[in-house]
Amino acid sequence: xxxxxxxxxxxxxxxxxxxxxxxxxxxxxxxxxxxxxxxxxxxxxxxxxxxxxxxxxxxxxxxxxxxxxxxxxxxxxxxxxxxxxxxxxxxxxxxxxxxxxxxxxxxxxxxxxxxxxxxxxxxxxxxxxxxxxxxxxxxxxxxxxxxxxxxxxxxxxxxxxxxxxxxxxxxxxxxxxxxxxxxxxxxxxxxxxxxxxxxxxxxxxxxxxxxxxxxxxxxxxxxxxxxxxxxxxxxxxxxxxxxxxxxxxxxxxxxxxxxxxxxxxxx
Amino acid sequence: xxxxxxxxxxxxxxxxxxxxxxxxxxxxxxxxxxxxxxxxxxxxxxxxxxxxxxxxxxxxxxxxxxxxxxxxxxxxxxxxxxxxxxxxxxxxxxxxxxxxxxxxxxxxxxxxxxxxxxxxxxxxxxxxxxxxxxxxxxxxxxxxxxxxxxxxxxxxxxxxxxxxxxxxxxxxxxxxxxxxxxxxxxxxxxxxxxxxxxxxxxxxxxxxxxxxxxxxxxxxxxxxxxxxxxxxxxxxxxxxxxxxxxxxxxxxxxxxxxxxxxxxxxxxx
Numbered sequence: 001x002x003x004x005x006x007x008x009x010x011x012x013x014x015x016x017x018x019x020x021x022x023x024x025x026x027x028x029x030x031x032x033x034x035x036x037x038x039x040x041x042x043x044x045x046x047x048x049x050x051x052x053x054x055x056x057x058x059x060x061x062x063x064x065x066x067x068x069x070x071x072x073x074x075x076x077x078x079x080x081x082x083x084x085x086x087x088x089x090x091x092x093x094x095x096x097x098x099x100x101x102x103x104x105x106x107x108x109x110x111x112x113x114x115x116x117x118x119x120x121x122x123x124x125x126x127x128x129x130x131x132x133x134x135x136x137x138x139x140x141x142x143x144x145x146x147x148x149x150x151x152x153x154x155x156x157x158x159x160x161x162x163x164x165x166x167x168x169x170x171x172x173x174x175x176x177x178x179x180x181x182x183x184x185x186x187x188x189x190x191x192x193x194x195x196x197x198x199x200x201x202x203x204x205x206x207x208x209x210x211x212x213x214x215x216x217x218x219x220x221x222x223x224x225x226x227x228x229x230x231x232x233x234x235x236x237x238x239x240x241x242x243x244x245x246x247x248x249x250x251x252x253x254x255x256x257x258x259x260x261x262x263x264x265x266x267x
Numbered sequence: 268x269x270x271x272x273x274x275x276x277x278x279x280x281x282x283x284x285x286x287x288x289x290x291x292x293x294x295x296x297x298x299x300x301x302x303x304x305x306x307x308x309x310x311x312x313x314x315x316x317x318x319x320x321x322x323x324x325x326x327x328x329x330x331x332x333x334x335x336x337x338x339x340x341x342x343x344x345x346x347x348x349x350x351x352x353x354x355x356x357x358x359x360x361x362x363x364x365x366x367x368x369x370x371x372x373x374x375x376x377x378x379x380x381x382x383x384x385x386x387x388x389x390x391x392x393x394x395x396x397x398x399x400x401x402x403x404x405x406x407x408x409x410x411x412x413x414x415x416x417x418x419x420x421x422x423x424x425x426x427x428x429x430x431x432x433x434x435x436x437x438x439x440x441x442x443x444x445x446x447x448x449x450x451x452x453x454x455x456x457x458x459x460x461x462x463x464x465x466x467x468x469x470x471x472x473x474x475x476x477x478x479x480x481x482x483x484x485x486x487x488x489x490x491x492x493x494x495x496x497x498x499x500x501x502x503x504x505x506x507x508x509x510x511x512x513x514x515x516x517x518x519x520x521x522x523x524x525x526x527x528x529x530x531x532x533x534x535x536x
Contacts, residue, residue: 028453032460038476039464043317046471047325055324133473175298178305185309194313195320 007102011110019111019118030122033075034130040194041067041134056199061137062225066196068130069221074193075123076116077156077216079163081108082180085170089262098259105164105255112160140226147233151220154240159216161247168251171258186211192218198227212243281378282353282386289389303392307344307399314340314466329471334410336468339494341404343466346430346489348396350462354435356388358442359455365445370531381524385439404497413499422506423496429513430489436513436520437485443520443527458484465490488512 019026044063048055058066088094097104169179188194189204190213197205197218208214219236222228228236293299318340322333331339361384364370373387374380408415441458444451461479465486469477481487492509495501 024453028456031457035460035463039467040317042472042476043321043328043467046329047321050327050329051325133475175302178302181306181309185313188313189316194317199324200320201323 004102004106007106008110011107012114015111015114016118019115026119026122030119030126033078033123034071034126036193037067037071037074038130044195045134056196058196058199059137061135063196064130064134065136065138065225066221068127068134068136069224070192070218071130072123072127073152073155073217073220075119076152077159078116079112079160081112081164082167082169082176082183085167086174086176089170090174094262098262105251108164109160116156138225140224143230144223144226144228144233147237148220148224151223151237151240154237154244155216155220158212158240158244158247161244161251162212162216165247165251165254168254168258171261187213187217190214191216192221196227197222209239212247215240215243278379278382278386281382285387286389286391290391293391300392300395303395307395310396311340311344311399311403314343317466329468331468334407335494335498337407337410338404338497339468339490340466341400341402341407342427342494342497343400343490344396344403345400346427346434346465346493347462348393348398348400349431350434350438350489351390351396352393353386353389354438355455356390357385358438360384360388361442362445362451365531374528374531380528381439381521384442385435408497411498416499419496419499422501423493425506426493426496426501426509429509430485430493432513433485433488433516436516439520440523443524446527446530462486462489468494 041063044055044058044067045060048058048060048063053059054062088097094104097107163183166179166183167176170176173179189200190197190208190211192214197208197214200208215236219240223233223236318333318336321328326332328336361370364373370384373383376383413419438458441451441454444454461484464472464476464480469480469487469491472480477487488509492501492505495505
């Protein structure tokens with residue numbers, strides 16, 4: 001355990017130094033991160049303005065708050081290893097990682113943490129800019145704000161596990177692009193990106209409750225904005241914990257199967 | 268005039284040739300066609316899903332009715348397909364060639380270098396986007412039920428052409444920067460995310476973003492203005508403005524390209 005902590009300390013430090021070399025890339029990633037929430041913020045704000053000042057309990061300022069918080073949570077829960085895994089497997093880099101006496105997931109977790117911390121340098125100013133431009137309104141309670149942090153941590157864990165599980169598809173197929181896009185479109189509809197889930201038709205909301213995506217992204221946002229009562233919050237935390245357990249079990253099993261199947265290039 | 272016509276014909280034939288080469292290359296990988304169909308359908312699902320959710324709460328978006336926004340979606344796919352069919356892959360190849368010094372081979376060929384770099388990479392499966400965009404556009408037109416006047420038809424085609432020229436000139440200028448700053452492919456990523464904003468009419472965005480989407484990354488000219496023409500809302504002044512801008516950008520990007528290529532020192536120099 002101590003060895004693992006030492007590993008993480010060193011890895012995070014190294015990733016931090018490596019990633020801070022690519023400053024322009026960080027700025028460009030930020031545009032990608034900011035743009036989508038801003039588009040839907042603007043769309044929904046326009047809808048609210050043209051239908052008498054509010055839609056389903058969201059005022060223009062309410063939408064601004066929703067999408068700005070969503071952007072921050074999107075940043076803190078993002079994972080990109082499904083785009084990389086295919087290359088790692090195809091060019092044989094995975095072989096080297098498998099030889100190390102430590103599970104390859106730890107390297108990815110470290111890189112993920114380092115990236116999220118480093119990117120705060122641009123995410124924080126971007127958030128402040130959006131707050132000034134779009135004038136969000138928030139009515140929430142203290143307990144909801146206090147629970148925001150644990151909800152984000154659980155969401156980030158769940159998103160990482162699910163994202164890594166999706167990435168492992170690369171052991172079986174080289175057409176990971178299609179799988180990744182399917183994953184991201186599910187997030188788009190079921191995790192509150194296209195619209196706050198409250199505004200979706202009932203049957204979609206019911207599906208969203210049964211899938212992991214809502215608990216990976218929109219649940220912390222709804223909580224922070226004070227749109228959940230204590231019971232709904234409790235159910236949300238339970239769903240997060242249950243899904244983390246399920247995803248962890250699935251990951252262990254799929255990983256073993258995948259490594260067994262893995263024949264490196266040139267191997 | 269005759270010479271000009273003959274030259275245009277030759278360039279079109281050249282494009283046809285590269286198109287055939289692209290097709291022959293890709294026909295070996297037919298599964299990619301289905302991947303492309305899958306991707307396009309998912310992309311369409313994002314657009315249509317978004318539209319249906321919005322219009323379950325409102326009957327217009329910033330003055331645009333549902334069927335008019337459907338036309339925007341169609342044009343978004345149509346123009347996006349056109350960019351990804353030939354403009355973007357060719358410009359990416361140009362950037363790569365400048366970095367590796369292989370542009371030398373192209374410059375020795377007895378044909379206008381700008382034409383060659385602009386059409387030589389064709390990703391034929393992106394035709395799927397173009398076809399689907401057209402289908403959506405036709406569906407939107409039928410649902411709007413308006414009679415297509417000659418003015419609508421002509422102004423739409425002209426604005427689509429102007430939009431394509433503006434986007435092309437924009438990309439050419441971006442790619443020309445590679446002669447000075449060798450590694451700028453990250454800029455392409457910016458363009459791709461910015462183009463996403465074109466799913467919606469730029470008139471809904473706040474002023475600062477609208478300026479960016481009109482003059483810095485010309486998404487407005489690529490999608491929104493042709494859409495305005497298609498729904499019959501374009502004023503003659505806008506038509507003339509669009510055409511003038513397209514001509515100006517084409518001439519300027521040509522000049523800039525020639526200026527840039529003088530700075531190209533080749534691989535071995």
